[in-house]
Every structure is written in structure tokens, then in C-alpha cells.
Amino acid sequence: MxxxxxxxxxxxxxxxxxNLGYTDLLxxxxxxxLMFVELILSLEEEFGIEILDEEIGPGRFSTLERIAEYVRxxxxxxxxxxxxxxxxxx
Amino acid sequence: MLGPCSWLNQASLRWPEKEAIFxxxxxxxxxxxxxxxxRVANWLRLKGRPGDRVVIALPFSVSATVLYFGTLFxxxxxxxxxxxxxxxxxxxxxxxxxxxxxxxxxDFDFKPSWDSRRLCVVNRYQDLHAIIRxxxxxxxxxxxxxxxxxxxxxxxxSGTTGQSKGVMLNGANLEAVVAGIQKALSINEDDTMxxxxxxxxxxxxxxxxxxxxxxxxxxxxxxxxRMALIRKIVAEHHVDVITGVPYHFALFTRRGEKEKWDxxxxxxxxxxxxxxxxxxxxxxxxxxxxxxxxxGLTEASTRLTILPPxxxxxxxxxxxxxxxxxxxxxxxxxxxxxxxHQAGELIARGANITPGYWKDELLTRKTIIGGWxxxxxxxxxxEEGYYYHLGRKDSVFKSGGEKIxxxxxxxxxxxxxxxxxxxxxxxxxxxxxxxxCAVIVQESGSNLSPGEMVAICQGKLGRLWTxxxxxxxxxxxxxxxxxxxxxxLRKKFCT
Numbered sequence: 343m344x345x346x347x348x349x350x351x352x353x354x355x356x357x358x359x360x361n362l363g364y365t366d367l368l369x370x371x372x373x374x375x376l377m378f379v380e381l382i383l384s385l386e387e388e389f390g391i392e393i394l395d396e397e398i399g400p401g402r403f404s405t406l407e408r409i410a411e412y413v414r415x416x417x418x419x420x421x422x423x424x425x426x427x428x429x430x431x432x
Numbered sequence: 433m434l435g436p437c438s439w440l441n442q443a444s445l446r447w448p449e450k451e452a453i454f455x456x457x458x459x460x461x462x463x464x465x466x467x468x469x470x471r472v473a474n475w476l477r478l479k480g481r482p483g484d485r486v487v488i489a490l491p492f493s494v495s496a497t498v499l500y501f502g503t504l505f506x507x508x509x510x511x512x513x514x515x516x517x518x519x520x521x522x523x524x525x526x527x528x529x530x531x532x533x534x535x536x537x538x539d540f541d542f543k544p545s546w547d548s549r550r551l552c553v554v555n556r557y558q559d560l561h562a563i564i565r566x567x568x569x570x571x572x573x574x575x576x577x578x579x580x581x582x583x584x585x586x587x588x589x590s591g592t593t594g595q596s597k598g599v600m601l602n603g604a605n606l607e608a609v610v611a612g613i614q615k616a617l618s619i620n621e622d623d624t625m626x627x628x629x630x631x632x633x634x635x636x637x638x639x640x641x642x643x644x645x646x647x648x649x650x651x652x653x654x655x656x657x658r659m660a661l662i663r664k665i666v667a668e669h670h671v672d673v674i675t676g677v678p679y680h681f682a683l684f685t686r687r688g689e690k691e692k693w694d695x696x697x698x699x700x701x702x703x704x705x706x707x708x709x710x711x712x713x714x715x716x717x718x719x720x721x722x723x724x725x726x727x728g729l730t731e732a733s734t735r736l737t738i739l740p741p742x743x744x745x746x747x748x749x750x751x752x753x754x755x756x757x758x759x760x761x762x763x764x765x766x767x768x769x770x771x772x773h774q775a776g777e778l779i780a781r782g783a784n785i786t787p788g789y790w791k792d793e794l795l796t797r798k799t800i801i802g803g804w805x806x807x808x809x810x811x812x813x814x815e816e817g818y819y820y821h822l823g824r825k826d827s828v829f830k831s832g833g834e835k836i837x838x839x840x841x842x843x844x845x846x847x848x849x850x851x852x853x854x855x856x857x858x859x860x861x862x863x864x865x866x867x868x869c870a871v872i873v874q875e876s877g878s879n880l881s882p883g884e885m886v887a888i889c890q891g892k893l894g895r896l897w898t899x900x901x902x903x904x905x906x907x908x909x910x911x912x913x914x915x916x917x918x919x920x921l922r923k924k925f926c927t
Binding site: 353376379 | 658659907
């Protein structure tokens with residue numbers, strides 16, 4: 343799953359760079375709020391999932407790892423993990 | 433007193449208990465907003481003198497609003513700045529402004545070399561409240577002159593060249609532009625507005641002017657992707673007016689009629705013309721709303737034209753009619769006025785036009801000629817006087833004697849199956865003047881050849897505008913506000 347999410351992001355947002363790490367903060371790779379909107383819309387399209395408003399929040403899509411984990415939970419119908427609390431990992 | 437100070441003074445007398453500004457952490461009614469702003473003004477007067485600049489590098493919030501009005505009541509110049517601005521651009525900005533104070537949050541990159549006495553950290557509204565309480569600063573109104581040309585703001589705009597310019601705005605500018613906006617929108621004291629716009633641009637700031645002048649409530653939020661929080665704020669505060677730029681609405685209305693915002697009576701969208709599919713999606717999500725497409729620029733205190741809602745479909749793609757007391761003309765390279773359906777540069781005249789750029793007399797003289805602001809935007813108007821934005825002057829080029837408008841071609845290219853993004857530039861050519869070169873970013877999994885691409889364009893664009901050359905790229909470089917950086921594209925593909 344991580345690979346598929348990484349491919350989507352690196353292709354769609356080249357500013358992140360090809361060797362984007364799983365725990366790199368997208369925000370530090372030049373991700374703007376415009377790109378986060380595009381990310382939400384393209385995740386829904388790519389994986390056929392519906393991202394609920396209450397699931398979107400600070401840190402939810404902050405790294406590749408978190409995005410992949412979220413998508414896996416949605417596809418398996420498992421509960422969505424809580425949002426990270428610490429300021430740094432948002 | 434003029435502009436925001438006089439509006440807020442009046443609002444505090446007429447609607448003292450009414451909710452004025454709120455975010456996800458705090459809320460102030462007009463009476464408290466006025467009183468707290470006066471305390472901030474007197475706190476600033478302890479530190480500096482009228483005319484000093486105060487940089488406010490905070491997201492749109494209750495704190496930013498109090499600091500904004502406090503700066504104006506102190507007779508000082510408010511300089512709102514996007515807190516996510518890179519350190520290098522911010523450093524340049526601060527040298528040019530030489531501010532009395534820079535106010536930012538703790539994760540804001542204060543440069544170590546800056547004089548720490550000029551820095552002030554405000555993370556939450558409570559921090560500001562604490563500063564004022566400990567200083568025991570009284571809320572009396574500092575003496576303020578009524579000089580309409582007194583400088584109130586310096587707003588930095590990057591335009592498409594990426595070079596920041598400080599646009600100066602005075603009380604007369606704001607009085608004029610808000611009167612014009614209000615004539616078209618008729619915001620009133622029963623309204624409560626919500627926006628996810630930035631505090632650092634005039635479109636976002638204009639909400640504070642409407643709030644103070646009309647007594648409407650205003651909700652703001654720092655992170656526009658926090659949809660659940662936005663829905664909560666909109667519901668709890670009975671919001672009935674929502675404003676933003678196209679990509680805000682791409683998120684807010686992505687479910688179409690499955691998720692309706694029934695209470696919304698008025699929507700404004702500016703920054704870019706919304707696409708046809710987005711307008712359909714907005715219609716479905718806001719079934720009871722009048723939707724206004726608008727256009728303007730910082731040098732015009734944010735607004736030049738507004739499209740009446742009943743013309744949204746009839747005048748598809750238009751940015752509407754000039755607001756009250758604004759004169760617009762379309763001119764050719766020689767400065768001659770052009771008639772309907774002829775593309776040319778838009779120039780504007782009115783009391784909302786900036787007196788010029790901060791510490792840049794040369795640029796001011798090049799941009800404002802004989803009282804006319806040369807916007808650098810390429811537009812045309814139709815026979816009924818409706819305006820259509822076609823592109824930026826610095827992106828337009830000639831090929832085979834024809835004027836080529838990249839944005840128009842790009843819009844068509846982006847609708848082609850398999851193309852995710854596109855930009856069009858002119859490459860110097862000894863015969864044609866310029867060849868039309870399309871820079872294409874393909875969708876993943878699509879591998880159209882340049883030849884196929886040109887054939888598709890021929891069908892959609894006709895011979896005159898079909899690109900002579902197609903190159904593929906990973907990404908189209910854009911400025912922080914999403915505008916294409918044609919200068920970088922030319923550097924990459926034309927040298």
C-alpha cells in the first residue's frame with residue numbers, strides 16, 4: 343500500500359521529490375493547502391474511498407506512512423486511528 | 433477617523449453585544465473588540481509613534497483582528513504577512529519595511545539577527561489578553577486625524593514574477609472599495625460570514641471591513657482542510673455567507689447535493705475564474721445561495737468587478753461588471769482604447785486605486801500613468817460591458833502575427849483526457865516570432881505522444897492556436913498563490 347500511495351504522491355506532487363521518505367513531513371516538502379485539497383480529492387478518486395470531514399484534521403495526511411495507514415483502514419473497513427497530538431508530528 | 437477605525441467605532445455603539453469576530457478558540461462582540469483594540473493601540477503608542485509599521489504575521493484569527501484594529505487606532509500602518517512566507521523573502525520584506533514590531537506565533541521563523549525588542553509572540557488570544565492586562569493599559573481612544581490619504585496598510589503581493597511589491601492603501605481607498613462591494617453584495621447585520629482566506633491578502637482583509645461597516649459577524653479558521661471544524665463553526669454560528677477561492681470550494685462542495693449547505697444565502701469566489709464543473713458542483717451544494725464571481729487585485733484594494741448571480745450561466749466565464757465609481761478600459765500596446773471582443777490590457781481608475789508601491793517610486797510611475805492603473809491583466813469585454821479575464825500580460829505572446837493567450841489554450845488542454853496540467857509559452861522563432869510550445873503534465877498511466885497531443889489540440893483549438901511543439905514535464909512551477917511561473921518555464925524550455 344505504501345508503494346501505491348507513494349507513487350500517487352510523487353507523480354502528482356513532484357515538489358516532494360522522488361525519494362520521499364515514509365515519515366517525512368509533507369509540509370516541509372513544500373506542500374501547500376492547495377495541494378492538500380488536491381491530495382484529498384485524488385485519494386478519493388484513486389482508491390475509491392469517501393474521506394469524511396471528521397476524519398480530516400491536522401496530522402492525518404502529514405506523512406506517507408499516515409496516509410497509507412489511513413487508506414488501508416478505509417479499504418479494510420477498520421476504525422480510523424486518532425489524530426497525532428504532538429505539534430511536531432502534525 | 434476614517435475607514436476601519438470609524439466603522440468599528442460606530443459598530444461598537446450600534447451593536448455592542450453582537451458577535452463580531454470568532455475562530456475555533458475564541459469570540460468577541462463589537463463592544464469588546466473595540467475596547468480591546470483601543471488597549472492594543474495604547475500599548476503600541478507606548479512603544480512607537482503614528483506612522484510606524486507593525487508587521488502582523490499570524491493566520492486569520494481573533495488575535496490577528498484585534499492587532500489589526502489596534503494598529504490602525506494607534507495611527508500606525510498595518511502590514512499583514514503570510515506566516516508561511518519563507519525566511520529569505522521575509523528578511524527582504526522586513527529590511528524594506530523597517531517595522532516597529534513583528535508579531536508572530538512561536539513557530540514563526542524569527543531571524544536571530546533581528547532586534548529581539550521588536551519581536552512579540554502571540555500564539556493564542558489569551559497571550560494577547562495577558563500582555564494587555566499586565567500593562568494595565570487603558571481603552572481610551574488615541575487622537576486620530578481624518579486625513580483620507582493617511583497610509584493604513586502595506587500589502588505585499590507577489591504577482592506572477594515572484595518579486596514582492598508593497599502595495600500602499602489609505603483610508604480613501606478602503607472607503608471607496610467597500611462602498612462598491614457593498615452595493616453589489618448587500619451584506620447586512622443579520623448576516624454571519626465565514627472564510628478560510630488568508631489575512632495577508634486584501635480579499636481576506638475586506639471581510640474585516642465589511643464586518644465593521646455592516647455589523648455582520650465573521651468566522652475565520654486557520655487550517656482550511658479541517659472540514660469537520662468548519663462545518664461545526666458554520667452550524668454553531670448560523671453562518672449564511674461563505675467566501676473563498678476556487679480550490680476552497682473544490683473541497684467544501686466535493687459531495688455536491690449529497691451534502692447541502694442549505695442555510696447559505698450568499699457565496700463569493702475570486703482569485704481565479706471557477707471552472708464550469710466547479711460552478712455546477714457549487715450550485716448543487718449551495719441550493720439557496722446567490723453566487724458572485726469576482727475579480728480584482730491588491731492595487732485596486734481587492735475589487736474591480738463583480739458578476740451578478742443571475743448572469744452566472746448566461747455570462748459563463750465572465751468576471752462581471754465594474755463596481756460603483758470604478759472606470760475600466762481595454763487598451764492596445766499603443767494605449768488606444770479597444771472595442772468589444774478585442775483582447776487588450778485592462779486599465780482602471782477610481783478612488784480604490786493604490787497611491788503606489790512602498791519605497792518604489794519607479795515602479796509606481798510605470799504602473800500608474802495619468803491616474804490609470806495598468807493592471808497587466810489581459811481582458812476583453814462584450815457588447816453589454818461584461819469583462820472576461822484572459823490572462824496576464826507577461827504570459828501573452830505573438831505567433832505568426834496572432835496574439836496568443838496561454839490561459840485560454842491551457843484551459844482547453846486541461847480538459848483533454850490524460851492531461852493533468854498544462855502551460856503554454858512562446859519560444860523565439862525567426863519566422864513566426866514565437867512558436868507555441870505546450871508544456872504538458874500527463875496523468876499517471878497516460879502516455880500520449882507529442883504527435884497525438886498536437887492532433888487532439890488541432891481538433892479543439894483550431895489551426896491558429898494549436899501548439900507547434902509539445903514537451904512533457906513532471907510539474908508546472910507555480911507561485912505561492914497558485915499562479916503559473918511563466919518566467920521559470922521560459923528559462924527551462926527556451927534557453
